[in-house]
Amino acid sequence: MTKHLAILGSTGSIGVSTLEVAAQHPDRLCVVALAAGDNVELLARQVRAFRPEVVSTRTAEGAAKLRALLGAEAPVIGHGDEGARAVAQCPRARIVVSAIVGGAGLLPTWQAIEAGKDIALANKETLVMAGALVLREVQRRGVRLLPVDSEHAAVMQSLEGHRREEVRRIVLTASGGPLRTWDRERIARVTKDEALNHPTWNMGPKITIDSATLMNKGLEVIEAHWLFDVPPERIDVIIHPESIVHSMVEYHDGQVVAQLGMPDMKAPIAYALTYPERLPDVVPRLDLPRVGRLNFHEVDRVKFPCLDLAYRALAMSELAPAVLNAANEIAVQAFLGGRIGFYDISQIIDDVLMMTAGGPAKDLSAVLDADARARDGARELVARIGGERRG
Ligand code: MG
Numbered sequence: 001m002t003k004h005l006a007i008l009g010s011t012g013s014i015g016v017s018t019l020e021v022a023a024q025h026p027d028r029l030c031v032v033a034l035a036a037g038d039n040v041e042l043l044a045r046q047v048r049a050f051r052p053e054v055v056s057t058r059t060a061e062g063a064a065k066l067r068a069l070l071g072a073e074a075p076v077i078g079h080g081d082e083g084a085r086a087v088a089q090c091p092r093a094r095i096v097v098s099a100i101v102g103g104a105g106l107l108p109t110w111q112a113i114e115a116g117k118d119i120a121l122a123n124k125e126t127l128v129m130a131g132a133l134v135l136r137e138v139q140r141r142g143v144r145l146l147p148v149d150s151e152h153a154a155v156m157q158s159l160e161g162h163r164r165e166e167v168r169r170i171v172l173t174a175s176g177g178p179l180r181t182w183d184r185e186r187i188a189r190v191t192k193d194e195a196l197n198h199p200t201w202n203m204g205p206k207i208t209i210d211s212a213t214l215m216n217k218g219l220e221v222i223e224a225h226w227l228f229d230v231p232p233e234r235i236d237v238i239i240h241p242e243s244i245v246h247s248m249v250e251y252h253d254g255q256v257v258a259q260l261g262m263p264d265m266k267a268p269i270a271y272a273l274t275y276p277e278r279l280p281d282v283v284p285r286l287d288l289p290r291v292g293r294l295n296f297h298e299v300d301r302v303k304f305p306c307l308d309l310a311y312r313a314l315a316m317s318e319l320a321p322a323v324l325n326a327a328n329e330i331a332v333q334a335f336l337g338g339r340i341g342f343y344d345i346s347q348i349i350d351d352v353l354m355m356t357a358g359g360p361a362k363d364l365s366a367v368l369d370a371d372a373r374a375r376d377g378a379r380e381l382v383a384r385i386g387g388e389r390r391g
Contacts, residue, residue, distance in 0.1 A: 056083030131226030153268035154246035218310025317358030
């Protein structure tokens with residue numbers, strides 16, 4: 001049976017991989033709607049290849065450019081929040097791949113859930129910012145929320161067929177990022193390009209910096225807490241540089257179930273799209289003798305303070321993870337722009353968390369409010385650091 005899908009964030013790393021999976025299995029997957037940001041040239045090529053009914057760009061200028069590029073071949077083209085909503089709620093789509101980077105992914109993902117779509121969730125912020133609200137809505141609408149993150153896909157598979165009440169802990173693995181073996185002094189001076197040079201995973205710039213700081217793992221701990229209903233004190237992180245064991249679940253009899261595979265995002269993407277079925281030959285086969293050796297280490301929490309900040313936010317209040325995430329987005333942008341140093345990222349997040357009241361996440365607007373205030377706070381801190389650096 002063919003499944004119709006919409007993709008939010010089609011020109012990003014996950015979007016492109018999703019389309020590769022769809023192109024390999026045209027009998028199983030049919031793309032009906034695409035939303036992208038500003039990469040209109042790539043979006044035009046995707047429209048020609050997949051013939052979706054509805055597409056959307058971030059801006060009106062982008063939409064006009066796309067119309068000009070496609071001419072008579074153009075489908076329905078929208079832009080901005082309304083355009084993204086049309087893609088998220090496209091009537092023919094059964095599953096929506098949520099792959100917009102950052103907090104901007106929350107609203108269209110929410111709208112897709114409201115429209116009764118199953119969600120293949122790559123956007124971490126949806127659960128980090130609004131976990132309790134989103135899960136309530138998922139239950140109310142009776143939709144499926146399937147993780148498109150190698151760690152959570154691994155945990156989901158390691159839980160299948162086992163009893164939840166017998167879970168002792170979830171162990172998320174982390175590659176450790178490109179700075180794993182550096183000392184603190186050298187990390188303090190790391191350049192943007194060095195931090196972007198990830199050893200095992202090929203991802204976009206924001207998430208690659210998050211991997212270097214380990215905030216990516218912090219966000220994944222928060223996500224795992226919501227997805228699998230396990231308290232933070234029973235979610236652990238260990239470093240595994242080869243990225244072959246994608247995560248594991250330890251049961252109370254002491255046995256551990258892990259999921260292994262080559263590090264390729266197409267695996268969790270395809271699994272989410274066709275769950276509980278598996279498509280054939282999605283990724284290269286795992287050749288363990290060739291891999292040879294799998295290593296595991298403790299996380300150095302002094303060198304990588306972002307991980308503990310995520311645990312702290314989860315313990316603070318329902319709104320605190322949204323604050324953490326917003327401050328991190330602004331700080332990472334500033335780091336990528338060369339305006340702050342590596343350890344300023346964690347310092348800014350720490351300061352913004354301290355300044356913020358937090359509180360319960362009553363509704364989506366409370367979350368978006370906390371997000372906006374945290375962004376303002378983080379921007380002020382970035383400006384102050386910039387001033388100090390110039391002065
Ligand atoms: Mg991951």
